[in-house]
Amino acid sequence: MLTTSSWWLKNMAETFLWLGLPARDLFEQANIPFRTLENASNRYPQDNVTQLWKLAEQASKDVSIGLKAGNNLSISTIPVVGFALLECQNAEAAMELLIRYQKAIGDTSSVKLLASSSSQAQLLFELNADGRPLSRHSYEAAMAFSIKLARTISGHEWAPLQVQLMSAQPDEQTAQLHRTIFHCDVLYNQSNYSLMFTREINTRQTRAYLHQAQNSDHRPLTRLIQLMLEESLPSGEVKREFFAKRLHISEKTLQRKLQGEGSCFTDLVDEVRKARSAALLTASHLSITEIAFLCGFSELSAFHHAFKRWFQQTPGQYRQQNANRAD
Structure with missing residues (x-):
């Protein structure tokens, strides 16, 4: 049976309340106990x-309620990856991370990121139905949320090149709302729900890291990789190939240069992970x-x-031990 997380439904409830709808009654009518939404594991x-x-569309008489709900979702509260998303380098990286952990939100979605060319990509929404056709609001909420995520990462002016919807051409008022949310042309009666956007290559940050590394360390490449790792860890990107590509050198050249500084890429990944985990366990909640x-x-x-290899104890034991020392 396909399911959706309480986080997503709790955000839907907040949107319904914001629109003046009787959220509790609507949830109960849909056989979703409203009081259970506070349990993040449900x-x-x-x-x-x-x-x-x-039920929400009938109560509101608003055919765009899905778009409004998606645009109202809180990114930082997403289970597991909320904070990691906010640290992503660009919109495409954030979308890749969201896709990687999409089952934390629900298993009804199958979102894919396709590279149409070296300069363009497509975010394709293929939601899974279980027993009955999915509401178009599920698709539109997911799309609006993806747009909000991209703008949070890359700036409020970020906009897709084109949006495709399977739904029929709406009235002009609804079409205008679509253009307002998406900031681009919207095509209706299409074969899929998707966003087409320009791929971002953020070399400015890499150049900044390189300048910092060259002026602060006698092992500039080692320090550069450490800085880049600290930035990329939340995305789960720790492969040598990724860093070599960003530096426009081969993997063999990267490894050889690190060895010349007495370093090893695998060891650097381990060191940065170890330091970050200890810091977060000690200084965050x-x-x-x-x-x-x-x-x-x-x-x-x-x-x-x-973690047990690094500290010979579990993360929970480490946190408790350091909390006791602080007391």
Whole structure:
């Protein structure tokens, strides 16, 4: 059975209340106990969510309620990856991370990022139905949320090149709302729901890191990789190939130059992860799961294994020990 997380539904409830709708009554009519939304681990059948969208549209007489809900979602509160998303280098990187952990939000979505060319990419929304057709509001909410995420990362002027919707051509008032939210041409009666956008290559940050490394360390490449790792860990990007490509050198050249400075790429990844995990466990109230992802681990078990290798104790034991010392 396909499900949606309580986080997504809680944000829907906040939108309904903002629009003046009787959110509690709507949720109960859709067989979703309103009081249970506070439990972050709860998940709800997609059929019930589809029914909830139908009830909300009927109550509001607003055919764009999905767009408004998606645009109203809070990014920083996304389970597991909220803070990591806000640290991404550009919109495309944030979308890649969101896709990687999309099941934390729900298993009804299958969002894909396709490279149309070296300069353009397409975000394709293929939501899974379970028993009955999905409401178009589910698609539109996901698309509006993706736009909000991109603008949070890359600036309020970010806009896709084109938006495609499978829904029919709406009235002019609704079409104007679509243009206002998406800031681009919107095509209707299409074969899919998708966003086409220009790919961003952020070389400014790399040049800044290079300048900082060259002026602050006798091992400039080692320091540069450390700085780049600190920035890229939340995205889970820790492969040598990625960093070599950003520096416009081959992997072999990168490894050879690091060896010349007495360093090793794998060891640098380990060192940066170790330092970040210790700092976050000591100085933040983030959950251990969130810290694992901020350190570049996609699996909590892998983080626990690495942490015990570093400190000979679990993350929870380390946090408790340092909390006691602080007291």
